[in-house]
Amino acid sequence: xxxxxxxxxxLESGQFAVxxxxxxxxGTNPDVIRKRGELLRSGCDAVNITDNQTAIVxxxxxxxxxxxxxxxxxxxxxxVVRDRxxxxxxxxxxxxxxxxxxxxxxLSGDHQKFGNHPTARGVFDIDSIQLxxxxxxxxxxxxxxxxxxxxxxxxxxxxxxxNPFADPFEYRVHRLAKKIKAxxxxxxxxxxxxxxxxAQWMKMVTEMGLDKQxxxxxxxIPIKSAGMARYMKSSVPGVSVPDSIVTRMxxxxxAKEEGVNIILEIIGQIRQIPGVHGVHIMxxxxxxxxxxxxxxxxxxxxxxx
Amino acid sequence: MITITKPKPxxxxxxxxxxxxxxxxxxCGTCATMLHTGGKSEVLSMKDKLEAEGKxxxxxxxxxxxxxxxxxxxxxxxxxxINAADSILVMxxxxxxxxxxxxSPNKSVYPALDTMFIGKEERPGxxxxxxxxxxxxxxxxxxxxxxxxxxxxxxxxxxxxxxxGGKCEVDPGTPCGWQQIIDRLTTLGQLDQLEEIEPVKDWxxxxxxxPRQITFEL
Ligand code: SF4
Ligand code: SF4
Numbered sequence: 001x002x003x004x005x006x007x008x009x010x011l012e013s014g015q016f017a018v019x020x021x022x023x024x025x026x027g028t029n030p031d032v033i034r035k036r037g038e039l040l041r042s043g044c045d046a047v048n049i050t051d052n053q054t055a056i057v058x059x060x061x062x063x064x065x066x067x068x069x070x071x072x073x074x075x076x077x078x079x080v081v082r083d084r085x086x087x088x089x090x091x092x093x094x095x096x097x098x099x100x101x102x103x104x105x106x107l108s109g110d111h112q113k114f115g116n117h118p119t120a121r122g123v124f125d126i127d128s129i130q131l132x133x134x135x136x137x138x139x140x141x142x143x144x145x146x147x148x149x150x151x152x153x154x155x156x157x158x159x160x161x162x163n164p165f166a167d168p169f170e171y172r173v174h175r176l177a178k179k180i181k182a183x184x185x186x187x188x189x190x191x192x193x194x195x196x197x198x199a200q201w202m203k204m205v206t207e208m209g210l211d212k213q214x215x216x217x218x219x220x221i222p223i224k225s226a227g228m229a230r231y232m233k234s235s236v237p238g239v240s241v242p243d244s245i246v247t248r249m250x251x252x253x254x255a256k257e258e259g260v261n262i263i264l265e266i267i268g269q270i271r272q273i274p275g276v277h278g279v280h281i282m283x284x285x286x287x288x289x290x291x292x293x294x295x296x297x298x299x300x301x302x303x304x305x
Numbered sequence: 306m307i308t309i310t311k312p313k314p315x316x317x318x319x320x321x322x323x324x325x326x327x328x329x330x331x332x333c334g335t336c337a338t339m340l341h342t343g344g345k346s347e348v349l350s351m352k353d354k355l356e357a358e359g360k361x362x363x364x365x366x367x368x369x370x371x372x373x374x375x376x377x378x379x380x381x382x383x384x385x386x387i388n389a390a391d392s393i394l395v396m397x398x399x400x401x402x403x404x405x406x407x408x409s410p411n412k413s414v415y416p417a418l419d420t421m422f423i424g425k426e427e428r429p430g431x432x433x434x435x436x437x438x439x440x441x442x443x444x445x446x447x448x449x450x451x452x453x454x455x456x457x458x459x460x461x462x463x464x465x466x467x468x469x470g471g472k473c474e475v476d477p478g479t480p481c482g483w484q485q486i487i488d489r490l491t492t493l494g495q496l497d498q499l500e501e502i503e504p505v506k507d508w509x510x511x512x513x514x515x516p517r518q519i520t521f522e523l
Contacts, residue, residue: 161466163466166468168468171487175463177500238474
């Protein structure tokens, strides 16, 4: 075991893992996190806390993870390289470990242009692959990137994202291989709507034997309305939504129910694809639906390890 | 290579010149002339605009190459007109602004343009940034395309998840630098070069290291 987190145990035991995502508030109220943690507690193995997602300032991921930890819910601490340099990233990892956080997710982050401070300077001191490498060094060598020794242990279960729907498509799998080389332990993918393309990507992944070296969790985002389907299709960089889904969402009276049906179908198909080790449900602002989805997908109760 | 400039808002220029009694105007015969931001006609229209605001313009010149040391000599030829002014408004890149400052110890020197980047005309009328002078060049590992200026996130190890159809997630009109690097390496049959993880950058040779300077034995 690298960090001995619940997520790591579930994945290492070979069971199909479930993670979910919770966004921190645009403010100071800790109850927002607590409420989301309570909703997600029984429906998944770990909860990601986003880090200034879409470049909009929110309560820090570290604080959100501590709040989850205090209520006995396992966090995944997301970290983007957009807002912090190598010093700040490492000190946040130390702080996270001090509070018992073991899962860390290394991301580039959406460009600051998309957020509420579009004129900010993007830090981008190191990139997400170098962040993975840095965390691995902290864990395995107990050394900072600069070479100094770290006092105490740094047990980290290192995650990253990958987007099978971005371009150049053929290169994507090589980028995954690069992340594995850097030391990543698990991957949460961008939301899968186009299952055929995802399956094609997974085929390349398994052909290269990469599924044996990293745990891949397929991302899903439940769609609430026809408007959201159209927005996801047209405005979210790197998300590919087939027309059939937009049409289905437009043609239904009960959009929420249809959205859940679609996600359940996608999860069902994903589970058939060799090499997929779990699902990551990003129900942004619709956390209450997650236990329902997980239950109807036949993934409850979650294992107690 | 050309230094790309664009005019500052006239309001900002007026703010700079608020306390000036007389202004001398300087343009540049090279980049700023080519881009129509600080050639003769732009200098003359600035003169008209300032005079319409009640400013006294004591004279003007377009230095053939504003960043060249010969700029000092050019300024000397107009010493009287310049001395009649208390500020110099430079309609050229920041190089010329600072060159003029070097030769004008007793005058306030102000920029009329924003210096945007050092670029290359890749096709007629289209200029793209080529280099931010980071001081530890990685072009040898990136197919001679600089990811520091061609990738909006300054990524060192391949494209982010927002690269779609060859375009950058930040702007559908901007090519994704990493797509360009991968295309070129593919053409050269050297895509395997990207399998190596690019080590973290030494930014100390860049602006992070403090003022950069060097002395050569001549
Ligand atoms: S790597 Fe540095 S020196 Fe080389 S082209 Fe890019 S910015 Fe310029
Ligand atoms: S889309 Fe391409 S250029 Fe834009 S940030 Fe991503 S990798 Fe860089």
